[in-house]
Amino acid sequence: MLTQQDTIVTIGSCFADDLRKALIQRKYQADIFWVPSGLNNTFALRDFVSWCISGAQTEQAYRYDRDSSGEINEWMPEEQEYYADHFKKAGAIVFTIGLAEVWEDQEAGTVFWRGVPDRIFDEDKHVFRLSTVDENQRNIDKVIENIRRVNPHAPIVLTLSPVPLKATFRPISCMTADCVSKSVLRVALDQVMQAGHPDVYYWPSFEIVKWLGCHIPVQAYGYEDGHSRHVSRFLVDGIITSFLSRFFQPTLPAMESEAKAGRPQ
Numbered sequence: 001m002l003t004q005q006d007t008i009v010t011i012g013s014c015f016a017d018d019l020r021k022a023l024i025q026r027k028y029q030a031d032i033f034w035v036p037s038g039l040n041n042t043f044a045l046r047d048f049v050s051w052c053i054s055g056a057q058t059e060q061a062y063r064y065d066r067d068s069s070g071e072i073n074e075w076m077p078e079e080q081e082y083y084a085d086h087f088k089k090a091g092a093i094v095f096t097i098g099l100a101e102v103w104e105d106q107e108a109g110t111v112f113w114r115g116v117p118d119r120i121f122d123e124d125k126h127v128f129r130l131s132t133v134d135e136n137q138r139n140i141d142k143v144i145e146n147i148r149r150v151n152p153h154a155p156i157v158l159t160l161s162p163v164p165l166k167a168t169f170r171p172i173s174c175m176t177a178d179c180v181s182k183s184v185l186r187v188a189l190d191q192v193m194q195a196g197h198p199d200v201y202y203w204p205s206f207e208i209v210k211w212l213g214c215h216i217p218v219q220a221y222g223y224e225d226g227h228s229r230h231v232s233r234f235l236v237d238g239i240i241t242s243f244l245s246r247f248f249q250p251t252l253p254a255m256e257s258e259a260k261a262g263r264p265q
Contacts, residue, residue, distance in 0.1 A: 012098065
């Protein structure tokens with residue numbers, strides 16, 4: 001459904017960044033504009049997209065980023081129309097979601113884009129919690145709704161990051177918390193897809209790693225560097241190659257050849 005000249009906007013965690021790099025390497029039109037790091041939860045994505053499209057804050061998230069000195073400041077650039085224009089002209093938009101666990105300001109009712117900055121942390125009002133399926137579904141629906149205000153027909157692709165949690169503040173093991181966090185997001189994404197939004201697609205990068213990855217003769221994680229949280233590069237490349245062959249059909253023969261060449265023995 002896409003040509004090599006269509007510009008693809010990718011936002012979110014690992015898969016979005018890997019896809020953007022792969023598109024550039026293959027001479028596709030990957031749109032590059034500065035996005036704050038850590039847009040891994042749906043509250044942050046909704047807040048960011050809402051601001052990009054309309055300039056309005058959702059009042060559901062606290063946005064911030066680090067400057068070059070490491071200082072944490074509220075994120076509020078001035079080029080809102082610049083961002084809106086990128087979404088308006090996009091040939092396709094890819095969102096990768098990673099986290100269901102969030103830090104929340106109970107008094108303000110806002111969720112932090114990432115953790116709570118040390119300088120403002122207040123243990124009496126800042127709480128760590130697991131967001132719900134319904135909350136995440138509503139946030140994703142709102143992201144789609146906002147995009148459609150300026151770009152009615154571009155394919156929107158939703159993905160779930162297979163990168164596991166590094167830590168949790170819940171009183172359970174990190175591995176268990178990761179399973180629950182990803183499960184909440186996966187059910188929310190499934191409900192979004194069941195709603196039947198036109199031109200919205202789910203790409204199973206999570207399932208390829210977590211489910212298919214259990215049945216291949218090499219490690220799904222850490223194959224190249226031994227790191228238990230790093231998805232093996234050959235698997236990432238295979239996911240991206242499959243993605244491009246699905247959405248960019250004319251280049252399929254070249255991609256199949258490339259995938260075979262990069263397959264580990």
